Amino acid sequence: xxxxxxxxxxxxxxxxxxxxxxxxxxxxxxxxxxxxxxxxxxxxxxxxxxxxxxxxxxxxxxxxxxxxxxxxxxxxxxxxxxxxxxxxxxxxxxxxxxxxxxxxxxxxxxxxxxxxxxxxxxxxxxxxxxxxxxxxxxxxxxxxxxxxxxxxxxxxxxxxxxxxxxxxxxxxxxxxxxxxxxxxxxxxxxxxxxxxxxxxxxxxxxxxxxxxxxxxxxxxxxxxxxxxxxxxxxxxxxxxxxxxxxxxxxxxxxxxxxxxxxxxxxxxxxxxxxxxxxxxxxxxxxxxxxxxxxxxxxxxxxxxxxxxxxxxxxxxxxxxxxxxxxxxxxxxxxxxxxxxxxxxxxxxxxxxxxxxxxxxxxxxxxxxxxxxxxxxxxxxxxxxxxxxxxxxxxxxxxx
Amino acid sequence: xxxxxxxxxxxxxxxxxxxxxxxxxxxxxxxxxxxxxxxxxxxxxxxxxxxxxxxxxxxxxxxxxxxxxxxxxxxxxxxxxxxxxxxxxxxxxxxxxxxxxxxxxxxxxxxxxxxxxxxxxxxxxxxxxxxxxxxxxxxxxxxxxxxxxxxxxxxxxxxxxxxxxxxxxxxxxxxxxxxxxxxxxxxxxxxxxxxxxxxxxxxxxxxxxxxxxxxxxxxxxxxxxxxxxxx
Numbered sequence: 001x002x003x004x005x006x007x008x009x010x011x012x013x014x015x016x017x018x019x020x021x022x023x024x025x026x027x028x029x030x031x032x033x034x035x036x037x038x039x040x041x042x043x044x045x046x047x048x049x050x051x052x053x054x055x056x057x058x059x060x061x062x063x064x065x066x067x068x069x070x071x072x073x074x075x076x077x078x079x080x081x082x083x084x085x086x087x088x089x090x091x092x093x094x095x096x097x098x099x100x101x102x103x104x105x106x107x108x109x110x111x112x113x114x115x116x117x118x119x120x121x122x123x124x125x126x127x128x129x130x131x132x133x134x135x136x137x138x139x140x141x142x143x144x145x146x147x148x149x150x151x152x153x154x155x156x157x158x159x160x161x162x163x164x165x166x167x168x169x170x171x172x173x174x175x176x177x178x179x180x181x182x183x184x185x186x187x188x189x190x191x192x193x194x195x196x197x198x199x200x201x202x203x204x205x206x207x208x209x210x211x212x213x214x215x216x217x218x219x220x221x222x223x224x225x226x227x228x229x230x231x232x233x234x235x236x237x238x239x240x241x242x243x244x245x246x247x248x249x250x251x252x253x254x255x256x257x258x259x260x261x262x263x264x265x266x267x268x269x270x271x272x273x274x275x276x277x278x279x280x281x282x283x284x285x286x287x288x289x290x291x292x293x294x295x296x297x298x299x300x301x302x303x304x305x306x307x308x309x310x311x312x313x314x315x316x317x318x319x320x321x322x323x324x325x326x327x328x329x330x331x332x333x334x335x336x337x338x339x340x341x342x343x344x345x346x347x348x349x350x351x352x353x354x355x356x357x358x359x360x361x362x363x364x365x366x367x368x369x370x371x372x373x374x375x376x377x378x379x380x381x382x383x384x385x386x387x388x389x390x391x392x393x394x395x396x397x398x399x
Numbered sequence: 400x401x402x403x404x405x406x407x408x409x410x411x412x413x414x415x416x417x418x419x420x421x422x423x424x425x426x427x428x429x430x431x432x433x434x435x436x437x438x439x440x441x442x443x444x445x446x447x448x449x450x451x452x453x454x455x456x457x458x459x460x461x462x463x464x465x466x467x468x469x470x471x472x473x474x475x476x477x478x479x480x481x482x483x484x485x486x487x488x489x490x491x492x493x494x495x496x497x498x499x500x501x502x503x504x505x506x507x508x509x510x511x512x513x514x515x516x517x518x519x520x521x522x523x524x525x526x527x528x529x530x531x532x533x534x535x536x537x538x539x540x541x542x543x544x545x546x547x548x549x550x551x552x553x554x555x556x557x558x559x560x561x562x563x564x565x566x567x568x569x570x571x572x573x574x575x576x577x578x579x580x581x582x583x584x585x586x587x588x589x590x591x592x593x594x595x596x597x598x599x600x601x602x603x604x605x606x607x608x609x610x611x612x613x614x615x616x617x618x619x620x621x622x623x624x625x626x627x628x629x630x
Contacts, residue, residue, distance in 0.1 A: 033625055075440040075509065078592075085592040086599065230625055238618035245611035249604060256600020260513075268510040268589075 025211050030229040031236050032217035034394050039215065040243035041105040046203065047244060048098040048251075049133075053196060055091040063143065065189040067182045070145035071270040092262045093255035095137055097247070099285035102130055107341055110316075111334075113325030114216040120317040122213060125206040127313055132199045134286075139192035141283065145185065146267030151280045153180055153188070162299040180273075219394045220325025228394050279354055287351030288344055291363040292370075294355040305367060312374045319374055322382035329388040336377050343369045418568035421449040424584025427577050429459070430564050432508070435500065435555075437488030440509035441588055444482040448591050449584070456482050463487070501541035503554045512582070512589035519589075521547075523582035527575050529557040 005014055013019055062081050064073040077084040106126070109115055115123035138156060142149045157180065160171040174191075176183030214223070223229045230236075254261065266277055282290040292309055293302040312319075327334040343366040350363040418426075425446065428436075443460040447453070460480040465487065467478040480487075488507075490496035496504050512519040528547035538544065542552040559574050566572055587593075 072440070079440060079445060080442065085596065089596070234621045235625065238614065238621045242611065242614040242618045245607055245614050249607045249611065252600060252603045252607060256596055256603065259596070265513050265516075269514045 027231065027233040029211065029232040030214070030223070030226075031232050032215055032223050032394055033228060033230045033235070034217050034219065034396075035215065035236070035239075036218055037239075037243055038104065038108040039217075040240055040247070041101045041108065043240045043244060044101040044247045045098055045105055047247070048094050048101055049199060049203070051090055052094040052098060053200070055087045055094065056193065056196060058087045059091055060193065063189075065143070065182075065186045067145065067185060067271075070143060070185060074144045089255040089259055089262075092259075093251055095140070095283075096254065096262055096285065097251045098133060099137070101247070102133065103285075106130065109216075110340075111327045111337060112216055112218055113220050113320070113322075113327070115317045116320065116325050117317070118213045119209075119216060122206065122209045123317055124314060125202060125209055127310075129199060129202050129206060131310065132195050132202060136192055136195040136199065137283075137285065139188045139195065142185070142188050143192060144267060145271045147269045147271055147275070147277055148264050148267040148280070150180065150271030150273065151277055152282065153184075155280055159293065159299070159303050162303050164300070216325065217394050218326060218328065219391055219396065220328070221390055221392075221394045223394055225393075281352055284348065284352070287349070288347035289351070291347040291351035291355070292367050294351075295360070295363040295367050309367070309370060312371070316374065316378065319378040320382075321379050322385070322387070324387045324390060326390075329390050330385060331388060332385045333377070333381055336373060336381070340370065340373045343367075343373075418566065418570070419449065420580045420583035421587045422451070422584075423566055423568070423570060423577075424580035424582070424587075425449060425451070426566065427559075427564055427581050428508070428584055431558055431577075432581065433486075434489055435496075435505040437490075437505070437507045438486035438509055438588065439488065439507050441486050441591075442483055443480065443486060445591060449587055460484065466491075501554065503541075505555070508585055508588055510589050512585040519582035519586035522585055523578045525553065526559060526578035526581060 005011055009019055059077060062073060062077045062084065064070060074088075077088055079085070081087075109123060109126070138152075142153045157171050157175065160174070161167050163170070174184065174187060175181075176187055178184075217223075264281060264283075281287075289306050289309065292306045296302050296305060322330065322333070324330055327337055346362055346366045347370070350359045350366070353359040355363065428438075443456050446456055446459070451459075460482045463480040463484075463486075464477040465480045465484055467476050470476040488496065490499065493504060512522060515521050517524070525545065525547045528545050530544055530546055532538065532544040536544065536551065538552050541554060543554070543556050544551060545553040547553075559577050561573050564572050564577065570576060590596075
């Protein structure tokens with residue numbers, strides 16, 4: 001590996017060994033050989049985020065964060081800035097693609113027990129990323145200053161105000177004291193890109209943690225011999241590459257052929273504090289949490305349930321008492337988990353509808369099950385569940 | 400590819416001869432709708448997107464006066480609009496617009512085909528759904544009978560009548576025809592880059608499909624080694 005000091009690579013290696021580090025972590029790095037395409041979604045999320053940041057920089061060049069000009073500047077980007085419509089479409093589509101990738105990525109971790117020792121920090125940094133992405137997405141959605149931007153922000157600020165003790169102070173700190181106006185918009189703009197750049201930093205932690213403990217795999221059995229692993233390159237570069245190509249095709253189909261799916265038409269009307277839209281609907285990726293927020297007839301109660309639905313995820317590595325990682329070998333948990341996914345999707349659908357009648361009932365049942373899964377099934381199911389034998393190796397040999 | 404683009408450029412002036420629905424709709428907008436409705440985010444120059452010729456754009460811009468700061472005595476002055484100016488509103492401000500319209504503000508057209516539920520088709524339906532008021536219906540002043548609405552009335556007086564404009568291409572200007580053309584124009588106004596969008600999308604998808612096929616072959620070839628050593 002060590003090269004003579006008289007080559008440029010050798011010179012660099014002696015001073016800053018980034019070439020060998022890259023080779024170690026991204027070329028020779030040992031990966032379980034049995035990963036499915038579900039293990040591609042972390043790469044998808046990274047690429048979606050990279051596209052968001054690059055397109056975001058170009059949008060920022062043309063955006064004006066003031067109540068009078070924000071909406072106009074977005075219209076100018078969409079209509080007059082050269083390729084502005086494309087950059088904005090990439091940015092708007094990127095959010096949906098990022099959230100979609102993250103939801104699948106998290107669901108995969110839950111299914112295959114990727115949060116269990118020794119990967120707790122991987123799970124925690126990942127959740128930190130998810131929350132930062134949510135903050136960035138919320139702040140970003142306010143920036144175009146359309147009707148949904150304004151009223152969506154109003155809903156969240158009202159929710160913030162309902163937090164005892166710190167809520168009103170936090171809300172007035174964000175707003176800058178004069179209601180949802182230019183000062184607030186400027187702060188939200190800064191919050192948007194500061195959060196976006198913080199995400200890069202946390203991704204570094206997330207990936208560093210991954211490279212210490214290694215990837216989990218569908219069996220949940222750690223690789224034991226060299227026969228269980230393959231080098232990252234060329235095996236997973238080609239597999240990720242192929243997956244990425246398909247991911248980009250979905251992304252492109254969305255932004256080029258179904259751009260109206262990405263946005264609520266209402267947001268193309270400028271924010272008007274005097275006209276409340278008939279129903280304030282969130283973007284699809286916030287819908288499950290919006291449904292939880294409105295599932296109980298108390299503002300503070302809804303807020304606690306919503307925040308709790310995220311907080312409980314942080315405890316998952318310690319709530320799950322089963323020594324078996326993969327749901328493949330846990331016949332009861334497997335169905336319970338699929339039901340959790342169904343409940344989460346049901347919350348998403350309910351979040352897009354008015355919280356009355358059947359939709360309200362559906363959100364209540366779903367949120368009850370969501371909590372029951374994490375607080376009752378995860379800790380207590382291992383006492384009664386008879387798990388199937390795990391294979392001796394991740395190649396599936398010997399039971 | 401180059402030849403294909405060349406072909407498009409050569410064909411453009413030819414297709415501009417026969418007026419498109421968007422061009423006819425613009426003519427109706429200019430002669431009828433624009434007396435009340437603004438286009439605040441669309442510039443005169445943007446109209447080249449529906450094939451309007453540069454001299455026509457310049458002439459249209461020059462026919463409009465826009466505010467131009469203050470003169471030496473401190474009085475507001477105006478100038479002829481430039482092609483880069485927004486087409487804007489026929490009224491100097493919102494208060495004047497409301498004063499002229501029973502207190503209502505005629506909606507801006509820039510994104511109307513997007514924000515109006517049902518889009519351009521809905522706008523077309525509204526325009527052609529005016530009818531004589533049945534004798535048993537009582538309407539408030541400033542309301543007009545229109546069957547496109549659940550309450551059967553609208554604040555906008557019937558804007559179109561047969562033969563109101565004379566289409567340059569000889570198309571007969573009936574109310575359904577003009578309604579359709581206005582709908583087409585507003586659809587373009589709300590989605591000005593739709594054509595470029597779907598064209599770019601097609602190129603991107605074809606490229607990615609090609610790249611994906613190659614990557615699938617490469618991946619299969621690489622992973623074959625693992626499958627062979629497995630036995």
